[in-house]
Amino acid sequence: MAELPDWLRSIPPWAFVLGFVVLPALGFPISLFYLTVGAVFTDPALALAVALACMTANMAISFAVARLLSGPIHGLLHRRGYPLPQLTASTEWRTIVLLRASPLPWLMQSWLLALGGARFLPYMLVGAPVQSLVGAGMVLVGESLFQGNAVWLMMGVTAFLLGQAALTAVRRRLRRRGSAY
Known part of the structure; x- marks a missing residue:
């Protein structure tokens, strides 16, 4: 791990940003970018801002x-007997929250939402804040690894716990309303 930051710091910031924006849309794990952005952008506030901007652009x-x-994908699935259910306006935001907070791979989350008929504005306005909590936690954990700073580790774990608490609250609320989610 000690040599990794030097290697990462040799990557031009514009190339890292370009990779962060494009590669997760092609299936590359976004978590690796979250964890390493602090090695390229050494100021933690800048690393967080870059990560969240890249994540939003990638979405x-x-x-x-x-x-x-x-x-073509709907046609292929339909011919094979696997039609995709379409989201309704009443379940859209709940599905976005639950998928974005799930451990499913990033690309799968994005594609399931888009193919399921999520509208762009809710997809971005609901999904980005949820994923921002996850991303911020991962960026801060990455910062702690590169800097050996326990404070960043605590902040990253706190962000994860806050995200989990928010998701638990949403699930409880939906259960009380009698929803299948």
Whole structure:
């Protein structure tokens, strides 16, 4: 781990950002970018801002690509007897929250939401804050690994716990309302 930050610091910041924005839309794990952004952008506030901006841009790209390919994918699945259920306006935000807070791979989350008929504005406005909590936690854990700073580790774990508490509250609320979610 001691040599990894030097290698990462040799990557031009523009190349790291470009990779962060594009590669997760192609299936590369976004968590690796979250964990390493602090090695490229050594100021923790800047690392967080870059990570959240790249994540948001990637969400938009993933949505656009999935929507562009949705016709052929829906056709293929339908011919094989696997039609995708479509989201309704009443379940859309709940599904976005639950998928974005799930441990499913990033690309799968994005594609399931886009192919399921999530509208772009709710997809971004609901999904980005949920994923921001997850991403912020991972960025801070990465910072702690590169700097050996226990404070960043505590902050990262706290962000994860806050995200989990929020998800638990949403699930309880939905159960009380009699929802299947």
